[in-house]
Amino acid sequence: xxxxxxxxxxxxxxxxPEARGRTRDGVRLLVGRRATGEIAHHxxxxxxxLLDPGDLLVVNTSATLPAAVRLDRISVHFSTPxxxxxxxxxxxxxxxxxxxxxxxxxxxxxxxxxPMPGGATLTLVGRHSGRLWQARLxxxxxxxxxxxxxxIRYGYVRRDWPASAYQTAFAHDRSTGSAExxxxxxxxxxxxxxxxxxxxxxxxxxxxxxxxxxxxxxxxPYAERYEVPxxxxxxxxxxxxxxxxxxxxxxxxxxxxxxxxxxxxxxxxSSGWTEHIVTPExxxxxxxxxxxxxxxxxxxxxxxxxxxxxxxLLVATYEAALAEGYLWxxxxxxxxxxxx
Numbered sequence: 001x002x003x004x005x006x007x008x009x010x011x012x013x014x015x016x017p018e019a020r021g022r023t024r025d026g027v028r029l030l031v032g033r034r035a036t037g038e039i040a041h042h043x044x045x046x047x048x049x050l051l052d053p054g055d056l057l058v059v060n061t062s063a064t065l066p067a068a069v070r071l072d073r074i075s076v077h078f079s080t081p082x083x084x085x086x087x088x089x090x091x092x093x094x095x096x097x098x099x100x101x102x103x104x105x106x107x108x109x110x111x112x113x114x115p116m117p118g119g120a121t122l123t124l125v126g127r128h129s130g131r132l133w134q135a136r137l138x139x140x141x142x143x144x145x146x147x148x149x150x151x152i153r154y155g156y157v158r159r160d161w162p163a164s165a166y167q168t169a170f171a172h173d174r175s176t177g178s179a180e181x182x183x184x185x186x187x188x189x190x191x192x193x194x195x196x197x198x199x200x201x202x203x204x205x206x207x208x209x210x211x212x213x214x215x216x217x218x219x220x221p222y223a224e225r226y227e228v229p230x231x232x233x234x235x236x237x238x239x240x241x242x243x244x245x246x247x248x249x250x251x252x253x254x255x256x257x258x259x260x261x262x263x264x265x266x267x268x269x270s271s272g273w274t275e276h277i278v279t280p281e282x283x284x285x286x287x288x289x290x291x292x293x294x295x296x297x298x299x300x301x302x303x304x305x306x307x308x309x310x311x312x313l314l315v316a317t318y319e320a321a322l323a324e325g326y327l328w329x330x331x332x333x334x335x336x337x338x339x340x
Contacts (some may be wrong), residue, residue, distance in 0.1 A: 003302045003314055005192050012156040013332035016165050025189045028333040032317040034310055035288050035340040039320050044187045044334055053200030054244040058253045061187050061205045064166040065177035066149030075102050077152055079211035083223055083273045091128050092135045093212050101155030116147045143254040152180055178210040183330035184292045186248030204232045208252040220300040227271035228260040236267045247289035251301050278304040289338035294321055294328045309337045
């Protein structure tokens, strides 16, 4: 069963909460408990009181790249390196600029080269899918983006914001980075992290570098680079053995952890590229909850949420979010789903 709904434009977060007179952790938090079906309304600052000592939050340390390079008529969105290739061959999406927004650009042909700012050249090698190209930049991509790129912005965000608005409190891995912000962790502040630690809540890192989303087609994610460190895998196993909860901060953390579950059901250290997609049929084996944002209708992320929350609770949660005016997207409100 699918979860479908109509998202009113008024419930799209058009700017960071700081621009709305709030702090990062001043967003709302909608909590759903699968065991009881209970739905409750909180502020994000209430999070320490909603977790138990010994619970574990798994956070993504990937930093957000300025992954969009704008030209006169189109914008190039750099997604991920091509698996197994060198650092200059990436998957990219071409988007036609239309005022402050952009739309998918259907043009381009293999062998075509595109002049880029700073004297660089992007050569289209071949189509990877209907939306993405394999393309080679004439210089190393990540340093180039840090000089000439801006954060990816879709039409519901009405103006550009600095790169700092797209970094989370946990971002530190700047060797590559994510095309789009791992936004579930955006509301965390150093003060809130201190309160969580004082409460006895554990925090441990994974890294997953996200590719570009598909706001028009709602395609599932492509292969993404990830790492679950040895210490994180061991801590997840320890927490589970003590009967405490493992709560992923963001769908990226779920994807990394579930990729690292071995045949016996244990989380092991691993790294590389993951194509794992969590569905209600596959279920989850490593996590007991998910802290995330509110996702668009028909988004592939809703399959993962259904696997964790169950269909009935997820439908009720989104009905409550719509009824109470929660805000969607990367600068919006938050949703905590827990098993108990």
